[in-house]
Each structure stands twice: as structure tokens, then as C-alpha cells.
Amino acid sequence: MKRTGKIGLALSTPYILYALTFVVFPLFFSVYLIFHRWDGMSTPTWIGLKNVARLVNDELFYQSILNTLLFLVINIPLQIFLALIFAVGLNSIKFLRGFFRAVYFMPVVVSGVVVTIVWLQLYSYDNGILNNLLTMVGLPRVAWLVSPSMAMPSIALMATWKNVGLYTVLFLAGLQGIPAEFYEAATIDGASFARKFLRITVPLLGPTMTLVVILSTINGFSLFVEPFVMTGGGPLNATLSSVLYIYNQAFSFGHLGYASALGFVFAVIILLAVLVQRRVLETE
Amino acid sequence: MKKTLSAVLKYFFLTAFAVGFLYPFLWMLSGSFKPDFDVMKLGLFSSHFTLFNYDLVFGRIPILRAFLNSLIVAMSVTATVIVFGSMVGYALAKIKWKGAGTLTVFLLFTMTLPFQLTLIPLYTMVVKFGITDNLLGLILPNMLTAVSVIMFRQFFVTIPDSLIEAARIDGCGELRVIFNVVVPLSKPAVVTVGIITFLTSWNDVLWPLIVIRNRYLMTLPQLITVFVLGGQAESHLGAELAASVLLAVPILVIYSFFQRYFIQSFVSSGVKG
Amino acid sequence: MLSLLAVMLTGCSGSSERSGKNTGKIELTYWAAPNPQEIDLAEVLVKKWNKLHPDIFVRMQPLPVNRSTEEVLMAAIAARTTPDVCSNIWPGSVPEYARDGALVRLSSFPDFDSLASTRVGMNYMEQFRSADSNFYQIPWKANPLMMIYNKALFKKAGIGTPPLTYSEFLADARKLTYSSRNDGVIDHWMGYRDIRPVWWQRFFDFFALYKAASYGKAFTKNGQVVADTQAVREVFGFFAKCFKHDYFPRTVFSYDPFLEGVVATEFVGPWTISYIRSNYGGRLNFGIAPIPVPDGHVGPVDTYGDHKCMVIFSTTKHPKASWEFMKFLLSEKADLDLLEIASQLPVRKDLLTTKEFAGFFNDHPDLKLFAEEAPYAHEVDQTPDQKEIFDAISQEFEKCSVYNVVGPSKATRELVRNVKVLLDWDE
Incomplete structure (x- = not known):
């Protein structure tokens, strides 16, 4: 028993050392920084609750949360809706299924930088492909990234395009786990396709649904490259994401203490959001 | 009759979306070979084929160096995550010791921590260690992940104890048991952890932007972000697209050969994580 | 193998460190702006300096490029890896650098005042004076809008x-x-x-x-x-x-x-x-x-005025030598190179009256218009x-x-x- 204890500890040492240095210590240090002003160059100075007071009155802090919520409200339903359709569609065919699945999944593996650069051009107001298509069919152009009310929805749309493949394959795996007998029995009872979909497919995909919602939420709060490259957080701060705001405060303005306080509060919000989602979705 | 009609509709619909997913990539690829005035056109073919954009990219930024940096970082991180992750996973799955339960709980706890929490403190650590502007600054903080340990643990639990006992009787030490018996039996877990870790590292931009300032040490996605934002592309659209192509192609080539493994990895890591 | 790895991990800095084997000789690092014209200029100037001063060797490095120079410098100050001399300083960042003790007080050099008043003029210098009434920077070039x-x-x-x-x-x-x-x-x-x-x-x-x-x-x-x-x-x-x-x-x-x-x-x-x-x-x-x-x-x-200033960082081991090198970069001859190689305007009160530059402005009437605007160029507070x-x-x-x-x-x-x-x- 004692020997195995030593072996277990020895094998775990790399992780323990790693976790102490790169998880536990930063965790405590983040709390320390909340109460300090620090530009990263000089020594930190104690300022009590000034960072917190500032945060409570910081319009941009609230704005960045609202932006993330807007992103999620568009991104999550759209993603689930499309991924479900794709998954059901792919599940019902045999020929070329692997090909379609691979194509839909492609944006998932590609760097967000690539996706962002390409979509920045697709979204271009004056000569972007999307607006060219719209004017071709006689519709007015859309100010995708330059209109304050459209910018975040545009980013959410792009994020859906990038990630829907992942959720499609997750749903597809879920669908393949549903026994065929369920559908056969329902068909004998004379159930329509829609009824089968709503009564069998959707409930049995529940756990996958929860997963998709939680992954999308975490993803939404991690938004960075997209606004960083496409909009710089504008117009009118409409695409200022929480991580971009932390980045700006820390590395543009040199307020590491305040940025750390922001990070702390955002982390708490994310944890709460995920907890609430778990509760709600799992009891349903 | 009704059946064929619905099949045709289904394929039409799936193909339409497939075009929606493929077209932007094809447009990027073709745009990178077009002169600027042709880039914004819908068609994929231009009568003015040019390599100017690639010339510009290779002339302006050390892109090969960045490719190498990305490769060094992603490979090192993947290697350490697999080696150390499987060691710890084994200790938790196959060795009965007092700390195992606590450690597992701790691992699950750290998995719930959003990275926003430790981003700034982690940066200050890297500064303290003097590894800003150093690839170690990208490797060390990512050399292990809680998810990988848990995934290895889950998989190792399914390996029969008798195999491990047999190896021990043959005189294998624990490390040899892990790397000669357990890990070879766990290819799916290794592939999953390997692919996810490699991709995460390869595609990361935020952390390199924070840690690396020297352009010769930048990773590929970072260098390209800086290239596009920093104005070195001098608004040459084609050059921006050429840079994106260079960033996307390595992963897409690997993906086209091993897409099955990629997808499987994401599914299993998603479901388990 | 290990040293190869070390070079890989830390980039080119490793190799240049080893070149300073000749003992007793002073070595300075100079960071110049990373755009091609200014790198060309810096290379020319440093070559001239090294020829004239065999005892003080200057190594030029382009400023590491990122989104902004300020981010790079902030990181370098935090990591204490600043160069001896830098010529690409945005004046708006100087108050923070000075407050954190990252800069050498230029007005502590006995001949600073005479240089500042003959080159820039004390009136113009005022907008570069720090809150503690000292000078930590000297304007090098301007780009009046x-x-x-x-x-x-x-x-x-x-x-x-x-x-x-x-x-x-x-x-x-x-x-x-x-x-x-x-x-x-x-x-x-x-x-x-x-x-x-x-x-x-x-x-x-x-x-x-x-x-x-x-x-x-x-x-x-x-x-x-x-x-x-x-x-x-x-x-x-x-x-x-x-x-x-x-x-x-x-x-x-x-x-x-x-x-x-x-x-x-x-x-x-x-x-x-x-x-x-x-x-x-x-x-x-x-x-x-x-x-x-x-x-x-x-x-x-x-x-x-979009000025760029020169500073000496307090990490320097050779403030005197750095100052000598800076004076060289601010000399009339160096300024002519600045005009001719980089087409940028040195901050000089005699820009349009000195004979040295007359030929250049005759050939570049556009830039002469900017030079005429230069006395009215302002900087951030x-x-x-x-x-x-x-x-x-x-x-x-x-x-x-x-x-x-x-x-x-x-x-x-x-x-x-x-x-x-x-x-x-x-x-």
C-alpha cells in the first residue's frame, strides 16, 4: 500500500508541479491583483477596492456582457437548429454521407484567424461578395460590420458557420445512438415524421443539447480574434467582447490589476451561467 | 416516386450547404492568386493569374520561421501532454493510493475554471520566469491539461488489470508498463488527445499575442494576424488571402487525409469533456 | 543539440550575444523603427558610427513588431530587456516610462541644454518637458499632418x-x-x-x-x-x-x-x-x-506633429556612451541622411535655413511644404x-x-x- 502510494505520487508529480505553478498560484495571484494597481512595469500598489468600484461603474464592462448575451441569443438557437437539420439529413442518407460530414466539419479545424480574414472580405460593405450577391438580386446592401446593430449578429452568424459542423457531428453521434426500434414502433403507430422528430429525436438528444449549449456559452465568452481582427470592438463598442476588453485594459492601457478584476468577475459569470444552464436543461 | 423525390431534395439541400461551407475556402485560395482588382469578384477563375501575393508575403514577413515556430510549439505541447498526461492518467486509473480521489476531484475542479480567470496572472508568471519572447513561454503553461489526464484515465480504466499484472511479473517497471503496454493499447485515446492538443495549440492566437513580441518568434496565426492588422500588407487584399492560405493549408491537408480521426476525436472529447 | 534547441527557442538574440568577445569594448544596443526605410537609415548611421568609434560598438535591432510599439516597450521594460537607445518613442508614453524609472534623465547631461536649444529650440522643447520639469526625451523627427x-x-x-x-x-x-x-x-x-x-x-x-x-x-x-x-x-x-x-x-x-x-x-x-x-x-x-x-x-x-523621440533606457550600463551615440544620431549629417534615406523631417529649428538641407528641399518641393508646417506641429500632453x-x-x-x-x-x-x-x- 505504501509502495503504491509512492508510485502514484511519483507519476503524478509532473501534474502537481504544473498545477501549482500554472493553476494554483495564478489563482491566488489573481485575487491579489484585484486589490492592486499595476502597470506590469513597476511594483504593484495596494488600492483596496478601487478596482471593484471602478468595475461597478464601468459602462464598457456591462456593455461587453450585453454583447456576449446578444451573441449567445443568436448563436445558440441558430446553431442548434442548423446542426439538428444537418444531422438528421446526414443520418438519413448513406451515399456521400462521409463527404458531406467532412465538408461541414472543415471550418471547425481551421484557425479562427483564417475564417475571420476571409469573412472580413465577404462582409465588406462596398464590394464584399455577400453584398454583391444581394445587389445582384435587387436587394439593398447590408452594413454587416459597420452598423452598430448588425455587427454582433454578423459575428454570431460567422461563428455559427465556423462551429456548426462540430455540433452536427455531435448530434449525428447522438442520433446514431437512438435504437431504430423506437422509430419502427412509432411508424407502426402511424406517427408522422414531425411527430417522431419532436417526440423521439429531440428528447433523446437532450444530453447532447445540454453539451452544445454549454460549449457555445463558453465559446461565446471566449470571443477574441473575431472582434480583434474585424472590428476592434466597435462600432460603438457593439462587438467589444469580454476577452477583448480584458486584453485592451491589460495590454493597451497597462492596467493589469483592473484587467485581473475583470477576468475574475467574468469567470464567475461564466461559471454561474453554465451552472444555471445545467440545472435548467437537465431538469427539462 | 415520392421516395426518390425526397432523396433528390435531400441531396440538393445538403449540396447547397456544402457549397456554402466550401466556397469561402475556394474563394480564398483563388483570390490569393489574383491581382487585387479581381479578388472581390464572385468567380473563382481569373485571367490574370499571379504569384505577386505570395511574393509579397514571403518578402515581408518571416513566414517559414513562423511555420517552424508553430510546429515546434504544437509538437512539444502535444508530446508533453501525451507523455505526462498518460502518466498521471495511469496513476489515477490503475494505482490504488490515497491521493488519487483528491487529485481527480481537483482535476475536475480546474476543468471548470474559465481561462479568463488566470490569463493575467499567468502572463505575470511568464514575465517572472523571463520567458516572454521565448517559445518556452508558449510551451510550459500548456504542457499539461486536465482534460487530457481525465481522458486517459477514462480509457485506462477499461484496460484489464491482468495485462498490467502480467507485465509487472515480467519485471517491467511502472514507466515501462505505461509506455510499452498501456499506451499502445490506448491508441484511440492517444489519437484523440493528440489531435485536440495539436489543433488547439496550432490555432491559438491570444496567448502568443500576449507572450511573443519578437516577429521571429511569432507563431503562424499570430504573425498573420499582426501582418493583416499592422498594415504590412499595405491593404493588398490578395496578400492577406495568401497569408491565410498558408495558415490554413497545412491543417487542411492533414485533415483531408485523416478527417475520420479528427471528427471522432472531437466527438469523443466533446462527449467526455 | 541542446544549444541548437536553445537558439531555436529564443530566436536570433542568442547568436548576437556571443559576438561581444573583445573585452573592454563598450557595446550598445539601439532599437530603430521596424519599417524598411528606417531600417536602411539606421543601418547606414550605425555603420558610420562604428567606423568612427572603434571603442563603442553599436548593434542595431529593428524594434520587434507587434500591434504597437508601446506594447513591445511595455513588455521589454517589465522584463528589463530594454535597449540602451531607442529612437522610436511615442512621447505620450514617456510619462509612464519616466514614472516607472525606466528612462535616463537626459537633462542630467551637461550639454543637453545647449543641444536642445540649438537643435530644437527651447520654446518647442516645452511640450516634451515631463511633469517633474525634467527632460527624459528629445524629439528626433516629426510628421506634421x-x-x-x-x-x-x-x-x-x-x-x-x-x-x-x-x-x-x-x-x-x-x-x-x-x-x-x-x-x-x-x-x-x-x-x-x-x-x-x-x-x-x-x-x-x-x-x-x-x-x-x-x-x-x-x-x-x-x-x-x-x-x-x-x-x-x-x-x-x-x-x-x-x-x-x-x-x-x-x-x-x-x-x-x-x-x-x-x-x-x-x-x-x-x-x-x-x-x-x-x-x-x-x-x-x-x-x-x-x-x-x-x-x-x-x-x-x-x-x-506625430513626433518620434529618442530616449536612453535606465537598463543601460553606459549612459555616457549612449548619450554620445544619441548626439551623433541628432547631428546635422545624420539628419541629412534621415531626409534623404527615409524622407522624414528632423525636428530642427533651422530645417529650412541651413545650407546643408537646401539642396534636398529644392529637389522635394512637396516635403518643403511639410517643413514649412513643422514649426506649428504639436504633440500630445x-x-x-x-x-x-x-x-x-x-x-x-x-x-x-x-x-x-x-x-x-x-x-x-x-x-x-x-x-x-x-x-x-x-x-
């Missing part, structure tokens, strides 16, 4: 001379903003500004025009907002009209619209002129005028948190001028209030 205009477009619209005041600018804008295909989709504009809320973009629109409108008044001083609010209102209002009537497009172009001939004017420094000359040759017929001012403005037009102050300006500029959601008076009030909060925060 002016307006270039597309002569062909102006001629086509029947306008003979460039606009000087806001009313003239807006009147011309009505004629120069149009749809060339007559389909209602505007594709030619009076001007263009990058509307993304990036703080330093505001140097090149709001701040330059503020300096012109206020006759060069400061924005903040001794922890107080001292801005000329009338001028702030006028500038906000002027740009609000430009965007409201689509004279400036609310878009981000993926190309330079002035060079493509779709916008008629642009606010630029001399660096753009040399860029156009080398890339667009004779294809673009342009003229240069001062930036627009409110109606009723009298006298010369003040503007933003020497108070901390300039980036955040400009971010606050950017916020109001966006709200009021670009998207017209608040009026100029309200934007001015909000700006003053927000800047006050920033200044108080720093107490």
Missing part, C-alpha cells in the same frame, strides 16, 4: 483651390461626393477616416483638427482638463456633418481609397508623400494644403494615461461624429467628464 487632395477630382468638379475652412470643405464635399454610375450608390467621397475605435487613429483626425481649431491649446495639464471646449465641440460637429451627409463613408476599406482615386482628400504626413511617389509615380496628381479650420480662423494652421484619454476621445468621436447618436455639445461634456475620471483615477 496636412491635407492632400486629388487635383483631377477637384478639377472635374470645377473647384480650383483646396478648401481651407470647414464651410469651404463641406461645400466642396457636396460636389465631390457622388455616385459615378448614377444608381444612387455613392462610390466617390470627399474624405475617409478609419472609423474603427482604435485610440491612435484619433491623432489623425480629431486631435490634429483640435490643435488647429484651438491654436495649439493643451488638452490636460497637472491632472486637470484644460481643453478648449469650444474647439472640441467644433471638431466633433465638423466630422459629424461629414459622416452624416456621407461625405466620409462609414465603412472600412480593404484598400487605400485615396490612392484608388475614390476619395478626394486625406489627412496625411510626409511619409505618405514618399509612399505615393514610389508606388504611384505620376499616376496620381495631388496637391497639399493645411488641414481645415473653423470659419474665422486667423494666422497659421496648427496641427499634430505630457500627462500619464494618454492612451486611455485617446480611447475616451475615440468613444465620443464614434458616438457623435461617426454615428451621430449624440450632439457635439453632449459629446464634449461627456468627454471632459470621462477624462476627469481617468485623471482622478491616477491620483
Whole structure:
């Protein structure tokens, strides 16, 4: 028993050392920084609750949360809706299924930088492909990234395009786990396709649904490259994401203490959001 | 009759979306070979084929160096995550010791921590260690992940104890048991952890932007972000697209050969994580 | 193998470190701006120096490129890896660097005053004086902002001379903003500004025009907002009209619209002129005028100078040698190289009177116009948190001028209030 204890500890040492240095210590240090002003160059100075007071009155802090919520409200339903359709569609065919699945999944593996650069051009107001298509069919152009009310929805749309493949394959795996007998029995009872979909497919995909919602939420709060490259957080701060705001405060303005306080509060919000989602979705 | 009609509709619909997913990539690829005035056109073919954009990219930024940096970082991180992750996973799955339960709980706890929490403190650590502007600054903080340990643990639990006992009787030490018996039996877990870790590292931009300032040490996605934002592309659209192509192609080539493994990895890591 | 790995991991710095084997010799590191012309210039100057001074070896490194020089320097200061001398310092960052003890006090060198007064002139130097009344920086070059205009477009619209005041600018804008295909989709504009809320973009629109409108008044001083609010209102209002009537497009172009001939004017420094000359040759017929001012403005037009300064970092082991090298970079001969190689203007009071430079300005009449504007070029205030102050300006500029959601008076009030909060925060 004692020997195995030593072996277990020895094998775990790399992780323990790693976790102490790169998880536990930063965790405590983040709390320390909340109460300090620090530009990263000089020594930190104690300022009590000034960072917190500032945060409570910081319009941009609230704005960045609202932006993330807007992103999620568009991104999550759209993603689930499309991924479900794709998954059901792919599940019902045999020929070329692997090909379609691979194509839909492609944006998932590609760097967000690539996706962002390409979509920045697709979204271009004056000569972007999307607006060219719209004017071709006689519709007015859309100010995708330059209109304050459209910018975040545009980013959410792009994020859906990038990630829907992942959720499609997750749903597809879920669908393949549903026994065929369920559908056969329902068909004998004379159930329509829609009824089968709503009564069998959707409930049995529940756990996958929860997963998709939680992954999308975490993803939404991690938004960075997209606004960083496409909009710089504008117009009118409409695409200022929480991580971009932390980045700006820390590395543009040199307020590491305040940025750390922001990070702390955002982390708490994310944890709460995920907890609430778990509760709600799992009891349903 | 009704059946064929619905099949045709289904394929039409799936193909339409497939075009929606493929077209932007094809447009990027073709745009990178077009002169600027042709880039914004819908068609994929231009009568003015040019390599100017690639010339510009290779002339302006050390892109090969960045490719190498990305490769060094992603490979090192993947290697350490697999080696150390499987060691710890084994200790938790196959060795009965007092700390195992606590450690597992701790691992699950750290998995719930959003990275926003430790981003700034982690940066200050890297500064303290003097590894800003150093690839170690990208490797060390990512050399292990809680998810990988848990995934290895889950998989190792399914390996029969008798195999491990047999190896021990043959005189294998624990490390040899892990790397000669357990890990070879766990290819799916290794592939999953390997692919996810490699991709995460390869595609990361935020952390390199924070840690690396020297352009010769930048990773590929970072260098390209800086290239596009920093104005070195001098608004040459084609050059921006050429840079994106260079960033996307390595992963897409690997993906086209091993897409099955990629997808499987994401599914299993998603479901388990 | 291990050393190979070490070199791989830390890049090129490893190899250059080893070259200093000759003992007793002083070695200095000099960071220059990373653009090609300035790297060429720095290489020429350093070569000359090393030839003249075998006992003080200078190694030039281009500043590591990132989004902004300030981010790089901040990281270098934190990691104590700053060079001895750097010539690409934005004056707005000097208050923080000085406060953190990262800079050598230049005014502690006995011959600093004489150099500053003969080269720059003490009046002009004042705007680079730190709050503790010392000098930590000396201005090296300036890029005074002016307006270039597309002569062909102006001629086509029947306008003979460039606009000087806001009313003239807006009147011309009505004629120069149009749809060339007559389909209602505007594709030619009076001007263009990058509307993304990036703080330093505001140097090149709001701040330059503020300096012109206020006759060069400061924005903040001794922890107080001292801005000329009338001028702030006028500038906000002027740009609000430009965007409201689509004279400036609310878009981000993926190309330079002035060079493509779709916008008629642009606010630029001399660096753009040399860029156009080398890339667009004779294809673009342009003229240069001062930036627009409110109606009723009298006298010369003040503007933003976009200065870059030189500093010595306190990590240096050889402050005296660094100072000698800096004086060399600021000498008349080096300044001629600056003009000829990089086409940028040294900050000198005798720029147009010295015989040395006369030949250059005869060959470059465009740059001479900028040189004439140089005495009226201003810099941001020497108070901390300039980036955040400009971010606050950017916020109001966006709200009021670009998207017209608040009026100029309200934007001015909000700006003053927000800047006050920033200044108080720093107490």
C-alpha cells in the first residue's frame, strides 16, 4: 500500500508541479491583483477596492456582457437548429454521407484567424461578395460590420458557420445512438415524421443539447480574434467582447490589476451561467 | 416516386450547404492568386493569374520561421501532454493510493475554471520566469491539461488489470508498463488527445499575442494576424488571402487525409469533456 | 543539440550575444523603427558610427513588431530587456516610462541644454518637458499632418483651390461626393477616416483638427482638463456633418481609397508623400494644403506633429556612451541622411535655413511644404494615461461624429467628464 502510494505520487508529480505553478498560484495571484494597481512595469500598489468600484461603474464592462448575451441569443438557437437539420439529413442518407460530414466539419479545424480574414472580405460593405450577391438580386446592401446593430449578429452568424459542423457531428453521434426500434414502433403507430422528430429525436438528444449549449456559452465568452481582427470592438463598442476588453485594459492601457478584476468577475459569470444552464436543461 | 423525390431534395439541400461551407475556402485560395482588382469578384477563375501575393508575403514577413515556430510549439505541447498526461492518467486509473480521489476531484475542479480567470496572472508568471519572447513561454503553461489526464484515465480504466499484472511479473517497471503496454493499447485515446492538443495549440492566437513580441518568434496565426492588422500588407487584399492560405493549408491537408480521426476525436472529447 | 534547441527557442538574440568577445569594448544596443526605410537609415548611421568609434560598438535591432510599439516597450521594460537607445518613442508614453524609472534623465547631461536649444529650440522643447520639469526625451523627427487632395477630382468638379475652412470643405464635399454610375450608390467621397475605435487613429483626425481649431491649446495639464471646449465641440460637429451627409463613408476599406482615386482628400504626413511617389509615380496628381479650420480662423494652421523621440533606457550600463551615440544620431549629417534615406523631417529649428538641407528641399518641393508646417506641429500632453484619454476621445468621436447618436455639445461634456475620471483615477 505504501509502495503504491509512492508510485502514484511519483507519476503524478509532473501534474502537481504544473498545477501549482500554472493553476494554483495564478489563482491566488489573481485575487491579489484585484486589490492592486499595476502597470506590469513597476511594483504593484495596494488600492483596496478601487478596482471593484471602478468595475461597478464601468459602462464598457456591462456593455461587453450585453454583447456576449446578444451573441449567445443568436448563436445558440441558430446553431442548434442548423446542426439538428444537418444531422438528421446526414443520418438519413448513406451515399456521400462521409463527404458531406467532412465538408461541414472543415471550418471547425481551421484557425479562427483564417475564417475571420476571409469573412472580413465577404462582409465588406462596398464590394464584399455577400453584398454583391444581394445587389445582384435587387436587394439593398447590408452594413454587416459597420452598423452598430448588425455587427454582433454578423459575428454570431460567422461563428455559427465556423462551429456548426462540430455540433452536427455531435448530434449525428447522438442520433446514431437512438435504437431504430423506437422509430419502427412509432411508424407502426402511424406517427408522422414531425411527430417522431419532436417526440423521439429531440428528447433523446437532450444530453447532447445540454453539451452544445454549454460549449457555445463558453465559446461565446471566449470571443477574441473575431472582434480583434474585424472590428476592434466597435462600432460603438457593439462587438467589444469580454476577452477583448480584458486584453485592451491589460495590454493597451497597462492596467493589469483592473484587467485581473475583470477576468475574475467574468469567470464567475461564466461559471454561474453554465451552472444555471445545467440545472435548467437537465431538469427539462 | 415520392421516395426518390425526397432523396433528390435531400441531396440538393445538403449540396447547397456544402457549397456554402466550401466556397469561402475556394474563394480564398483563388483570390490569393489574383491581382487585387479581381479578388472581390464572385468567380473563382481569373485571367490574370499571379504569384505577386505570395511574393509579397514571403518578402515581408518571416513566414517559414513562423511555420517552424508553430510546429515546434504544437509538437512539444502535444508530446508533453501525451507523455505526462498518460502518466498521471495511469496513476489515477490503475494505482490504488490515497491521493488519487483528491487529485481527480481537483482535476475536475480546474476543468471548470474559465481561462479568463488566470490569463493575467499567468502572463505575470511568464514575465517572472523571463520567458516572454521565448517559445518556452508558449510551451510550459500548456504542457499539461486536465482534460487530457481525465481522458486517459477514462480509457485506462477499461484496460484489464491482468495485462498490467502480467507485465509487472515480467519485471517491467511502472514507466515501462505505461509506455510499452498501456499506451499502445490506448491508441484511440492517444489519437484523440493528440489531435485536440495539436489543433488547439496550432490555432491559438491570444496567448502568443500576449507572450511573443519578437516577429521571429511569432507563431503562424499570430504573425498573420499582426501582418493583416499592422498594415504590412499595405491593404493588398490578395496578400492577406495568401497569408491565410498558408495558415490554413497545412491543417487542411492533414485533415483531408485523416478527417475520420479528427471528427471522432472531437466527438469523443466533446462527449467526455 | 541542446544549444541548437536553445537558439531555436529564443530566436536570433542568442547568436548576437556571443559576438561581444573583445573585452573592454563598450557595446550598445539601439532599437530603430521596424519599417524598411528606417531600417536602411539606421543601418547606414550605425555603420558610420562604428567606423568612427572603434571603442563603442553599436548593434542595431529593428524594434520587434507587434500591434504597437508601446506594447513591445511595455513588455521589454517589465522584463528589463530594454535597449540602451531607442529612437522610436511615442512621447505620450514617456510619462509612464519616466514614472516607472525606466528612462535616463537626459537633462542630467551637461550639454543637453545647449543641444536642445540649438537643435530644437527651447520654446518647442516645452511640450516634451515631463511633469517633474525634467527632460527624459528629445524629439528626433516629426510628421506634421496636412491635407492632400486629388487635383483631377477637384478639377472635374470645377473647384480650383483646396478648401481651407470647414464651410469651404463641406461645400466642396457636396460636389465631390457622388455616385459615378448614377444608381444612387455613392462610390466617390470627399474624405475617409478609419472609423474603427482604435485610440491612435484619433491623432489623425480629431486631435490634429483640435490643435488647429484651438491654436495649439493643451488638452490636460497637472491632472486637470484644460481643453478648449469650444474647439472640441467644433471638431466633433465638423466630422459629424461629414459622416452624416456621407461625405466620409462609414465603412472600412480593404484598400487605400485615396490612392484608388475614390476619395478626394486625406489627412496625411510626409511619409505618405514618399509612399505615393514610389508606388504611384505620376499616376496620381495631388496637391497639399493645411488641414481645415473653423470659419474665422486667423494666422497659421496648427496641427499634430506625430513626433518620434529618442530616449536612453535606465537598463543601460553606459549612459555616457549612449548619450554620445544619441548626439551623433541628432547631428546635422545624420539628419541629412534621415531626409534623404527615409524622407522624414528632423525636428530642427533651422530645417529650412541651413545650407546643408537646401539642396534636398529644392529637389522635394512637396516635403518643403511639410517643413514649412513643422514649426506649428504639436504633440500630445505630457500627462500619464494618454492612451486611455485617446480611447475616451475615440468613444465620443464614434458616438457623435461617426454615428451621430449624440450632439457635439453632449459629446464634449461627456468627454471632459470621462477624462476627469481617468485623471482622478491616477491620483
